[in-house]
Amino acid sequence: MTVIDKKQPTDRLQDNLNQVQRLIERQRLVEDLVHRQDMPKHDLVESLVHKQNLVELEHKLESLHPADIAYILEALPLDDRLLVWDLVDSEDEGEILLEVSDAVRESLIESMEQHELVAAAEQLDADDLADLAPDLPRQVVYEVMGGLDEEERQQLQSALSYEEGQVGALMDYELVxxxxxxxxxxxxxxxxxxxxxxxxxxxxxxxxxxxxxxxxxxxxxxxxxxxxxxxxxxxxxxxxxxxxxxxxxxxxxxxxxxxxxxxxxxxxxxxxxxxxxxxxxxxxxxxxxxxxxxxxAGLKEEEDLFAPVIDSVKNRWAWLAINLCTAFVASRVIGAFEGSIERLVALAALMPIVAGIGGNSGNQTITMIVRALAMGQLQPGQAQRLWRKELGVSVINGLVWGSALGVLAWLLYGNFSLGLVMLAATTLNLMLAASMGVLIPTMMERFGKDPAVGSSVLITACTDSGGFFIFLGLASLFLL
Amino acid sequence: MTVIDKKQPTDRLQDNLNQVQRLIERQRLVEDLVHRQDMPKHDLVESLVHKQNLVELEHKLESLHPADIAYILEALPLDDRLLVWDLVDSEDEGEILLEVSDAVRESLIESMEQHELVAAAEQLDADDLADLAPDLPRQVVYEVMGGLDEEERQQLQSALSYEEGQVGALMDYELVxxxxxxxxxxxxxxxxxxxxxxxxxxxxxxxxxxxxxxxxxxxxxxxxxxxxxxxxxxxxxxxxxxxxxxxxxxxxxxxxxxxxxxxxxxxxxxxxxxxxxxxxxxxxxxxxxxxxxxxxAGLKEEEDLFAPVIDSVKNRWAWLAINLCTAFVASRVIGAFEGSIERLVALAALMPIVAGIGGNSGNQTITMIVRALAMGQLQPGQAQRLWRKELGVSVINGLVWGSALGVLAWLLYGNFSLGLVMLAATTLNLMLAASMGVLIPTMMERFGKDPAVGSSVLITACTDSGGFFIFLGLASLFLL
The missing domain is CATH 3.10.580.10 (CBS-domain)
Incomplete structure (x- = not known):
């Protein structure tokens, strides 16, 4: 009788990972022992134990689907990952390299010799090889190409001629x-x-x-x-x-x-x-x-959880820099009103609320619109209609929440006019958020940019600087 | 010879939508004419033209796949949508209701009579019916159930017994x-x-x-x-x-x-x-x-692009309220340091930068970790290891960007100590962001909550209030 594994796939994945981790731990312990007490008479015993763990690990890996091994490799810290990678059956290496995330793939390829890479790549079909090729050293790609027959070489060249994100780069050639x-x-x-x-x-x-x-x-x-x-x-x-x-x-x-x-x-x-x-x-x-x-979230690309600190710093650098620039602009806006703040310090405490609610509301609008654009549901002619609707939403939200904030400000600082300014500034900033929330993604789309990239940063920049300007400007006009 | 449509699917979708929109526009024009010049002698001609547009539209719709009609319905404003919906072949209605987004489905179901709903639902398999049932009036579900045979009724009841998000609610019964x-x-x-x-x-x-x-x-x-x-x-x-x-x-x-x-x-x-x-x-x-x-982005659920303003307000209400509460807390933190700000107003202009960069950096950390948790790549025992790594990243980023900001503050305000406070506060807030960025999602996971929901709001609340507190606190200690 044949037995079917009735475990749920997720549990099985977890079990596999735990088993591998236990074996690695045991292996590390043994290595540690060997390292510490270098008594020669123990050598034999320890090298046997040493070996036994690795053999067990190797057997475990052999029984796993390449996708499962990929999962384990991604979940392991770098040193453990390379230990496992060394034990993987070389026939599976190509497929596993395709399965793992970009960041982990890089770490694995770095650890491999050229002839190992060639051997791994040779196992793959032309279309899979094309997916892997950009990450491989050029020398490896040439060597593998040399071993292909005419048809496969043509397929590989055709696949490589398309950009990532085009159908041609994803299609395969297994046609019946x-x-x-x-x-x-x-x-x-x-x-x-x-x-x-x-x-x-x-x-x-x-x-x-x-x-x-x-x-x-x-x-x-x-x-x-x-x-x-x-x-x-x-x-x-x-x-x-x-x-x-x-x-x-x-x-x-x-x-x-x-x-x-x-x-x-x-x-x-x-x-x-x-x-x-x-x-x-x-x-x-x-x-x-x-x-x-x-x-x-301001990450340039997928990140290996266990990447060296310096790689992570590089990945996060660009967006932090952009964020700093926009924050600096907002800071200069405040700087322009330092005189007002000096005279009424409550403004300093209240201004982040106006900016914050504008950012939140603008992001709501922009997320909806970016999504509609991505799904092709938004026609260019409808932007104006949407804008009117979003303005309506923002006016209602502005009056409701602005009133609540106005009352709070009035109670806190005993200044009724300050409450009125709070109400007006909140409403105006929400209207600005709604307008920019419609304008930014539709303009980006019109100019052929991906509206998903950077929209959130842009809208926050607008609502921060705009919010500070509106609130402090109104306060300077009417309160001082 | 059979001809295959070589158009790209996206273009075809767009063409369909444009054709439908043209027909609707023409229809609206005719209706407008009829409305304005109510000369009786024109009646016949106009009702003919009137009819002709609708018939053409109906033919167009008949030629389309239910998924294509769903796409068109989603892209049309409410009044146009209902006009199209009335013309759809009633046999397709059930399937189209399954294809459209929740928000649009609601608007369509609202426009239908009970017997129309029953007719639409009767066309569906048990598993599809179960998907639609929660959105249908109870009376309709009972009526449809009455028409099912024993096996189908059992399948429907079984499908309904599972919660959304469980395999049982998604499986079908078409087994060979x-x-x-x-x-x-x-x-x-x-x-x-x-x-x-x-x-x-x-x-x-x-x-x-x-x-x-x-x-x-x-x-x-x-x-x-x-x-x-x-x-x-x-x-x-x-x-x-x-x-x-x-x-x-x-x-x-x-x-x-x-x-x-x-x-x-x-x-x-x-x-x-x-x-x-x-x-x-x-x-x-x-x-x-x-x-x-x-x-x-702070939206409770998917939103119909053309929903009435009041529906949108409701959908966005909850997260704006949460955002306001956290902003209010941050505002009170600032309020506690009003004395310091009065004496050195530059603090008011610089504090949003410290809070902002912390929020951005914290969101980077949290996004990575939420993703790793969702993919099952992060083991509970590894949180500490990750925390150390993230702290390392934040110290480097803090020193680099903090120094840049410190120099800027020094140059702008001619106050070297202010620059040093800026550097220290930025670094400390980034470290806080890194710690909370690891802590929040792992704790949520441990307590069985979905770490994706609300993580971003929580981390921003921490880095805002924390950033203001650290910066203003350090400034009060060392500058005043």
Missing amino acids: KIRPDVSCEVVLRYLRRFDELPSQTDKIFVVDEDGVLKGVLPVRRLLVCDPERLVEEVMATEVVSFHPDEDAADAALAFERYDLVTAPVVDEHGVLVGRLTVDEMVDVIREESETEALNL | KIRPDVSCEVVLRYLRRFDELPSQTDKIFVVDEDGVLKGVLPVRRLLVCDPERLVEEVMATEVVSFHPDEDAADAALAFERYDLVTAPVVDEHGVLVGRLTVDEMVDVIREESETEALNL
Whole structure:
């Protein structure tokens, strides 16, 4: 009887990691012992124990899926990670390098000799090799290329010619093609000649003698249809297909929308050149949302949790610098009103509230709009309509919260006019936030920039400086 | 010859939307005309033109995939949306309701009569019905339930018994099951009796007489194997399976990791109860990242771009209130140092810089850690190690940027000690940000809260109040 592992995948991952960590700990202990008490007579025993741990670890790793090993490598600190990496079966190394995050991949590649890298890369298909190539030393790529046959080399060169984020860089070449004028019976016999069909195969591509895509034959239709019927009678002719130079994020949206598993990629003449699979699209979706989250938080790229301090400093440098510049501008705005603050010091305590609520509200607006732009739901002509709506929201919020703040300020400082200024400044800053929240992303979109990158920083800069200016300006006009 | 639409899906979506919008505009124009010049003799002509536009629109809609109609509905303002919705083929209504965002779904359901809702819901499978049920009036759900057969009713009740975010709420019941002791030939013949296999079918589930899952037969293996062989010889027995009460986000991670298209769901006895498909998992991934982005920006839930102002105010209310409370605390911290600010007004201009850089840096740390926790890469025992690393990063950043700020302050205000206080305060606030950035998410995780929700607000509250306190406190101690 065959036993199926009924563990939930997440628990299993955790178990694997714990086992590996226990083995590493034991190994470290032994190493420590050997190091401390260098009595020669213990040598043999200890080197045996030493060995035994490593062998056990190696066995454990052999039993794991490359994706599981990738998970473990990402969760381990650098020294432990390299210990595990040394024990990984070299046949799996290529695939694992593809699975790990960019930051961890870099740390692993750095630790490898050139011939190890060549051996790992040689295990991969052309499209996977193309994904890995940018991270490999150039010499390694040349050497691996030399070992490819003509077709694979062409595929690799084609894949490398597309930019990251284009469909062409993500497509693979594992195509099962058939002609429209054969019977389903013939197709079934043809398929039986394969050792195994490409992963994720849910449809077979129907092409004419020039390789032009004519339709697709879904496997779930092939399996139920009368074997006598011709492919062209059974195939689907309404096909969602992509071009290699199309944006991968758009392709991912189409996969989501039409629940696709695979889709053909055709060139400008309609010739089938590759296919996209849903697993690549899932990665695109995940990466896209991650990049957004990282950029919003001011991180340049994904970071290895256990990266050396200096790498982290570099990764976070750029956005901290931008933040400092905008903060400096806001500080100069305050500086211009130092006279007012000297005369009414309550202003210093109240001004961050006005700036803060503006920033929060502006970020709400901008997040909604960036999302609508990314999903293609916002038409250029509708910006004005949205702006009116956002202004309405901000006026209501401004009056409600501004009144609350005004009353608080009045009670705290016993100054009714100060409360009125608080109310007016809050409302005006929220209106500024709403306007900039609509304007910034739509302008960025119009000028061909990604509205997700930096929008949050820009809006905060506006609402900080703007908030200080509005509040201190009104106070100077009406209170002093 | 069959023609395949070679348009890129995104362009096609846009074209569809533009066409619909043109038709609506024309329609509005006609309505306007009819309204303004109520000359009776024009009646006939105008009602013809009137009709013609609507018929054209209806035809256009009929040619579209439900997901495409959903896209159009989301991109249209409310009045136009309802006009289109009235023209949609009632057979598609159920599926479209599933495709649109929560906010838009609500607006559509509100516009429908009870019998229309029942008709729409009746078109759906049990699992889809369960997704829609929480948004439907209770009376409608009862009525639809009455029309189901025993099996479907049980499926619906089972699906409804799971919470959103559990595997059980996402699984469907379109299972193709076979026995292990039959030949592949028999399986192929059995499959031919279906009209069509369930969508996304990439594997067939192998169960024993008690319904216990024994393995899976991947279709891509079935198609290439010798028809004489038995299923149990060909099937895969290492199966990634899920439990109905498991977390859907974990399942989505497993789909990503192992490149799954479908996966079996089994109960505690190993009995096959349903299946998960990758299209549902893609939605989980997208939704998860969206919720994160929305929460970070202080939006409670997804918002209909064209929602009435009052709905938007409600959606944004909660986080603005929280933000105001934390801003108020920060303001009181400043209030406690009003005496110092009165004596050295430069402090008022410089303090937001210290608070701001702390907030930015803390958000960098927290984003990284929240992400690592969500992906299961961070072990509880490693928090301390990470904390030391983050402290290291913050000390370096603090010294570098603090010195820059210190020099600026010195030059601006001609006060060297003020520069030194600036340097010290920046460094200390970055260290506070690093510590809280590690502490907050790990504590939330330990107490079973989702570390993504509210982390950003909490860290900003700490670095604002903390930054003001540190800077103004140091200044009071050393400068005055």
